[in-house]
Amino acid sequence: MHHNLHDSTRGRIAFDRLARFRRGWAMHTLVLVWGALVAGGMGLIWQYQHAAGTLHTAPQRWPADSSLRPSPDRWTLVLFAHPKCPCTRATVGELERIINHGGDRLRAHVLFVKPRSCAMQPDWEHTSLWDAAQRIPGVSVSADIGGDEASHFRAATSGLVLLYDPSGSLKFRGGITASRGHSGDNLGRSTVVRFLTHGTADVDRTKVYGCELGIELEET
Structure with a gap:
């Protein structure tokens, strides 16, 4: 009888240790998964924020067919x-x-x-x-x-x-x-x-960030 009680106690201790290990492992896994999801989300946000739009080659001279008129002195x-x-x-x-x-x-x-x-x-x-x-x-x-x-x-x-x-x-x-x-x-x-x-600058173009205007233009 004494041996049976001793064995039962050891069994419960082993079970408790195993349960704590599993809970700790599960929590550790959840933390890792959560961290990966956060990092992935932040990466997607950063990628979206820095995704440049299409920049076509604009007319080097003011287009004659434009209804807008450029300023002659500014x-x-x-x-x-x-x-x-x-x-x-x-x-x-x-x-x-x-x-x-x-x-x-x-x-x-x-x-x-x-x-x-x-x-x-x-x-x-x-x-x-x-x-x-x-x-x-x-x-x-x-x-x-x-x-x-x-x-x-x-x-x-x-x-x-x-x-x-x-x-x-x-x-x-x-x-x-x-x-x-x-x-x-x-x-x-x-x-x-x-x-x-x-009247001058070191660069003449930069990336543009925004939504598409929906204008069908061929790439140049």
């Missing part, structure tokens, strides 16, 4: 935007900083692309982004119905900025944010400001 900036692209809010904010630096030397246009499929929807393009752009002093805001102007300038991605000098020559094309929806110092904005203040 730089002309054109920003193409999708009115419902959340990434472009940061671009509008960076444009305002550019205007604050060199607004007297610049004429700026913001064109919100409105697909023909939405032509019968009144005010489809009049979003909070439109309002934010309109609040910037001296900026002209208009709708690009059907993406005609975007086609003339070969714009495919929301947030694209094109900068032309007073002679109508393209000097810069690209984005003015460091990633999708990211506000703050970046190469695009500083390059545009340098062109406005010094």
